[in-house]
Amino acid sequence: MLSHITIKNLAVVDSLELELNAGLTVLTGETGAGKSILIDALGLVLGDRAEASAIRHGADRADIVAEFDLQDPVVEQWLKDNDLDSDGECLIRRTINAKGRSRGFINGHPIPLQILRELGEQLVNIHGQNTHQALLKTDEQRLLLDNFAGTTPLRKELNICYREWKKTASEYAQLKQDTAEREAKLALLRFQVKELQEFDLQENELAGLEDEHRKLSNANRLIETSQTIHFQLAQDEQNGINHLLNHCLVELQAIAELDPSLLPISELINNAIIQVDEADSELRHYLETLELDPKQLKWLDERISGIYDLARKHRVETHELFAHIATLTQELEQLENADVHLDTLQAAVAKTKKQYFKLAKKLSTQRNKAALLLAEQVIKHIHELGMERCIFEIRTLAIESVEPQLHGMESIEFYVTTNPGQPLRPLSKVVSGGELSRISLAIQVVTAEFSQTPTLIFDEVDVGIGGGIAEMVGQKLRLLGSNSYPDNTESRSKKAQILCVTHQAQVASQAHQHLNVYKQSDEQKTETHINLLNEEQRIEELSRMMGGMTITEQTRSHAREMRKQVLDLS
Structure with missing residues (x-):
């Protein structure tokens, strides 16, 4: 979970520090205020491509530091395996100089950007118009389905069997080749x-x-x-x-x-x-x-x-x-004595292969059953988010091979169509950022209990919606941020953290934490600032979002009523 971020000399930010908590945090502000600056900074610190134009005018270097509260033992082990562990801490830094060159650091160690991206995908998942959309990768889709289906023990057994078969088959092939030249x-x-x-x-x-x-x-x-x-x-x-x-x-x-x-x-x-x-x-x-x-x-x-x-x-x-x-x-x-050894290896290959296909068949059955159930639940949430004509499907396509495969004998991919009469296409081919964001939100709501990424970011997930649908989006985001799920490996919980850039008061009213982004200008410079709002300040900001330039007592009353309904249900 992202606990602290410091941004210096990035775009129109001179210096900015933010403490962030678990739950749903929204960022709101006037158009052009720079609401996406936090997401842009996160993208850079987690390995996005950097350009010199990102540096604040007049500065020599931009500097971003993000501190993460580690809750996932998988990430902790990844840091140890890469000799980047520092007593359970995860401090990531990215610097960009005026020539467009950048450097990345994890816990003080300089590292290649590829390593930075690899870690970033385990820490943050950004949905919307940006990168880090792990959900679009078929590997992530397979993992979501498997976790939803509860196949972890079976998959581990399958992977062990696959590696044993691979090793034995390789030894057999080598010995057979040697025998040909015997x-x-x-x-x-x-x-x-x-x-x-x-x-x-x-x-x-x-x-x-x-x-x-x-x-x-x-x-x-x-x-x-x-x-x-x-x-x-x-x-x-x-x-x-x-x-x-x-x-x-x-x-x-x-x-x-x-x-x-x-x-x-x-x-x-x-x-x-x-x-x-x-x-x-x-x-x-x-x-x-x-x-x-x-x-x-x-x-x-x-x-x-x-x-x-x-x-x-x-x-x-x-x-x-x-x-x-x-x-x-x-x-x-x-x-x-090669003939004797060759016969022994051939028998071992056949035995492990038979065991693999037995496990793979069992895994396929569980996946096919879970795919129907998961798709049904995702469609329900997608329709509630205002996409009533959307069709969502999880396809498990058998792999035509007589040889075992590492992840089982089927490929898994999410398919969707948002327009009646149009064929279903892979989720990764969906063009509309707003549609993709809402579909991703629906999937995340259903599979949140099994998500391996502690921080989810939705960039303008409410594009093109309003009214009751916007309120439903807000409720689902709050639901995601309100839960704490078992870690599955230790007797502790992973706290969910949701960050959302929004234009909709119905969404912002649902937040546990509300950040307001605004610009200040004088004749010499323009700066973007972010403030954490208290309850009264939140009412004013919600009123501005609903009423525009003129805020009336009626608008404020409406904003208070929205907040009251949220707090009463909490």
Whole structure:
């Protein structure tokens, strides 16, 4: 529900703020006062096309901010799914600059206009000469009929069954296509798996092979250098490190008798001798493991080259080759058992398809029955709104297909004709805005309990009517705004909010809240203002609407009587 709107520098509005409540709110005023400015602003903030001409003369930018009191968990979930949630708030902003460029924001997040329109269709439904007429969409018509018929649990079951069938049928089609190419693919897979299995690659084998290859290919240098160091450590009796360190130790121990402080140094040299002996022993052991083996080196060359060749052949990295063997083996097993799996999938497709058509038939029965009842009730309200010769029909046309469809096996569309002798046409093709508004009003009155849109706006729904018909329109609008309907998902209610631009006092008298739109001009500027009227101000405005420029006490008395009748019935 729209709870607050701020408009700055739009058309002839300098700055305007409005608090709005549930129930029926009417906007009235003199011709040319700008009664539709609120609806125009709402259209823009909810994604309508913006032009620079909409900006107030002399201003750089127009700015519209609308705050909605969220009552629908579906909208709340939509905001969360799009990462636009802000603790249950819904604050929408639209700015338009002098170059005609605009930006949209939801809860402070910049978003594309398409997303803005998507949210707007869930928040506001505008009927009349404007956009956001969700009722003209066949998807909305189907949803209205289904909700009226109480088919929600059945539709959920049908949709689950449809998705299961779609998934299984897709798997079956893919496997069947694969089977058609099976022999060629099997031959290739068998060859590839046999080749890889015969190569007998071990996990992480390449790293070990490359280490050993590096060692063997440098064996000459390793042996020569190691032997030289071994000789220098211990084998040279005159200049070997071990011999020199032992000589130093004997000399130092001899003088340590003269100065005991040299004893720690002697200990360090003794430790060095031990370390050198250990190093020489390890080096000698290492030399024993080294040998020149041309055959092993050749085998390593061939093995490593084989691994790289296989990796290139299968278009994988060398470290992925071992896992690739398992993947190909599994794919081969699946393909070899494809016939069994194909039969299983075919049976599953047939089973889900049979279940779907069973549910679809049940849904069709409920829809056809509800279509007659809904059309009958809508026609009754349309006739009460002064269109006695209007014919309204809900057509459920079977979809000629042997395959399941997402929303059932029929298309649903509202048809109407307002002229005797003329064929019925889809509701979306109705040309007259006034006729469309009244038809929409009749449908909304019947289906209001199931409406998913909390705010309904009727722009000049009373065009071309007057007297008792106008009073009936007002009563139906008040009825729409007076009710609070169960949410269907939680133990709370959705409060209806109806906004209506009207020229008819009979309609305006029915409102819970009355807004008066007027212009103020001086030599430099013209501004549109909107005031919330108290009861006495409402009497004056109703009198003006009935009496024109000259308002008499008789006119005021008539206006008070109209209001009294409304309040007495409330």
